[in-house]
Amino acid sequence: MSTTDSEGAPSQGAGRYFEAAVPIIAFGVTGVGILFWSAGYPVDFQYVSIGCTISSFILAYLAWIRPRKDIVALSTPIYGIVFLATPIEAAAGAVLQLLYAAGLTVLLFRLKRRFSAGMGRPAALSSDEPLGKYQARILAEMPAVSPALALAAARIFIRFSEGEYDESGRLASTVPEVAAGTAPHLLAQAFAIISFQAGRMGEKESVPGEYPVFSAEEQHLLFFPLPDSTDKERAYSLQLDNALVLLYVVALRCTETEIQVSLDRLCLFARRLVGE
Numbered sequence: 001m002s003t004t005d006s007e008g009a010p011s012q013g014a015g016r017y018f019e020a021a022v023p024i025i026a027f028g029v030t031g032v033g034i035l036f037w038s039a040g041y042p043v044d045f046q047y048v049s050i051g052c053t054i055s056s057f058i059l060a061y062l063a064w065i066r067p068r069k070d071i072v073a074l075s076t077p078i079y080g081i082v083f084l085a086t087p088i089e090a091a092a093g094a095v096l097q098l099l100y101a102a103g104l105t106v107l108l109f110r111l112k113r114r115f116s117a118g119m120g121r122p123a124a125l126s127s128d129e130p131l132g133k134y135q136a137r138i139l140a141e142m143p144a145v146s147p148a149l150a151l152a153a154a155r156i157f158i159r160f161s162e163g164e165y166d167e168s169g170r171l172a173s174t175v176p177e178v179a180a181g182t183a184p185h186l187l188a189q190a191f192a193i194i195s196f197q198a199g200r201m202g203e204k205e206s207v208p209g210e211y212p213v214f215s216a217e218e219q220h221l222l223f224f225p226l227p228d229s230t231d232k233e234r235a236y237s238l239q240l241d242n243a244l245v246l247l248y249v250v251a252l253r254c255t256e257t258e259i260q261v262s263l264d265r266l267c268l269f270a271r272r273l274v275g276e
Contacts, residue, residue: 018058022108026055026101034094045093049083052100056080059104063111066258070114073107131274134223135249141221142184145250149177149187154251154259156194157244161269169198186218187250190243197240207236214242222246223274245273 029051037043056076063073083100126132152175159168172195177183183191192212200208214222222242227234248270251263 018062019108019112022055022059022062023101023105025058026052026104027098029054030094030097030101033097037090037094043090045090045097046084046087048093049080049097052097052104053077053080053084055101055104059108059111062108066111070107070111073111076104076107129271130223131245131249131271134245134274135252137221138246138249142187142250145184145187145253146177146182147253147255149175149183150250150253151256151259152177152191153187153247154254154256154263156191157247157251157270158259158262158266160194160198160244161266165198165201169195172198186214186221187246189214189218190246193239193243194247197236197243207232211236211239213239241273245270248273 030048033043033045033048037045056079060074060077063070079100083097088096127136152171156168156171159165159171172191175183175191178188178191189212193214196212214226219226223245224238224242226238248263248266251259254260254263
């Protein structure tokens with residue numbers, strides 16, 4: 001089984017191994033150096049610091065893959081490199097590296113608490129609000145959406161809501177389940193609409209003559225009813241709005257903590273989309 005998801009980020013199981021590696025490598029390598037030094041072997045603690053340096057890069061990577069970036073954790077490799085490049089006396093080196101390993105461990109817990117699980121799950125949609133009612137309709141229509149599709153929908157919605165239109169369009173055009181023909185047609189069309197329209201955001205051109213649309217048979221599954229065909233600009237923009245709302249309610253099925261954090265943060269954006 002692969003330890004990475006479709007975007008190259010570690011899976012939850014692999015992520016736990018990376019997290020465990022931070023204190024194990026930092027304390028472990030330094031501890032081995034101290035044992036050899038205590039036994040009378042010559043030990044250069046400048047090079048023993050490689051353990052702390054490796055751990056600092058792992059911590060920075062864990063900070064980088066989170067939607068919310070922890071600048072403190074991202075900067076730790078700088079100090080790891082300084083340790084590795086600076087000659088130091090054995091006793092002082094051992095103490096400093098133990099303190100640095102402890103600091104990395106504290107930053108790891110801070111990263112997990114403030115930039116991950118501590119942020120909570122996405123706010124539940126009430127069955128009394130329009131978006132909640134729409135979510136219930138889609139859940140009934142597509143009860144078996146795969147976790148991979150929910151994750152793809154989440155990533156595309158997050159990128160678009162943050163103004164990264166080109167990236168959201170790129171992601172929408174490369175969903176493996178769509179390419180394989182295993183995604184529900186309604187959802188596949190939503191990806192196609194975002195892929196097309198996101199790449200045109202900011203352009204001043206008129207509505208194109210042809211563009212991806214939801215089929216007539218799918219109209220009842222859209223949040224917004226489409227206007228009269230003579231209102232071309234409104235019809236064009238509503239295709240995108242419908243696609244984004246659909247992706248949001250599908251994305252809420254994603255169980256990855258980091259994605260849940262981002263969706264929680266963007267709940268107001270989704271509600272504004274539907275006029276709440």
